[in-house]
Amino acid sequence: MGGSELLGKEEIAEVINVIERGVLFRYGFDEKRKNIFKVAEFEENFARYIGINHALGVASGSAALRVALASIGIEPGDEVITQSFTFVATIEAIMEAGATPVITEIDRSFNMDPNDLEAKITGKTKAIIPVHMLGVPARMDEICGIAKRNNIKILEDSCQACGSSYKGKKTGTIGDIGCFSFDFVKTITTGEGGMVITDDEELYLRSTYFHDHGHEHNPDVPRGKDGKSISGFNYRMSEIQGAIGVVQLSRLDHVISKQRKNKTRIKEAIKDIDGLEFRDLPDKDGDGGDTLIFLFPKSRMAKEAEDILTKEGIETKILPSALGWHYIGNWEHIINRLNRQKGENIYSLDLWPQSENILNRAIAIGISVNMTDDYLDKIIAGIRKAAKLTLGV
């Protein structure tokens, strides 16, 4: 759960301050707000923390994806490639932009399979969205190489990997533009909220315009007289979110280090179990540590193990508990829409056998900051019991 576990008096004080100043809107009212701009402060701090030139606070991670797609000029007729295992928002954002989602398999990293990515590029591919699922970076060297060779932009969906990194660079900073979510269950939270980050000034400016009805935010004219060159919509972040974000960001390193420590403790205690395999980590030092994933040889065993863990009072996270919202093979409504859009039945739920095989054999345990030693021991004992009964070891 990360940041939501740590919500405390600092966040409360910041929210009260915003309300007492009486300006909840991110732009304008300079005198009334005593020139204090919390969204702008959150953006500046976030950009510095993450190591990028520009950050734009938005209403949610979904909004961040939509804004980023607009900034790189995605339009109807374009194809955008993403992966089979992601939260439904990644694909919804592509469809909201009017583009066609093209979906790759995942590999044992539980992120985009670069081989399948290469196979799915066409003349219409305008962007690739690798998703850093459950805190772990995707195989960015391979993905960036493919994108570069084909002159295609990369938008990183880092909504589930705030603070994670890949080979020394924070996720979100590796491609052309990156997106984060601060919803209630993310590494840090502003209740709802998101961030778009980029080093590219043009992409940043287009993001700022698009997220605010096209407003160009000219500081020399009142908002009502502002210029406009593109249309947009309202994806703005509010000052309350910005104020909470400033405090939560100051907690991010602590969140990551506690999660990593707790995860390592469990992993070390179960690594000797024969037949249980861990998820591949493209950069083990960059793992945000919020989830431990392990695989059984057969899906039947994973199902049995899940039942045992549930009986022991140990919750699983996304795999398999919420796979319904995180795997295209479960989204009949999206498949039907894509078929309607194409005018022929070319999509079906069974187009990703490699992903299906990996996901159905996997169990994910959520790791949090405030796990007690007793609870960590309970998880370890629960996994050992489940492995013994299913694998016979």
Ligand SMILES: Cc1ncc(COP(=O)(O)O)c(C=O)c1O
């Ligand atoms: C991978 C991924 N992308 C996008 C989103 C959307 O973020 P939000 O809930 O802030 O709209 C989420 C949220 O769960 C996510 O996990």
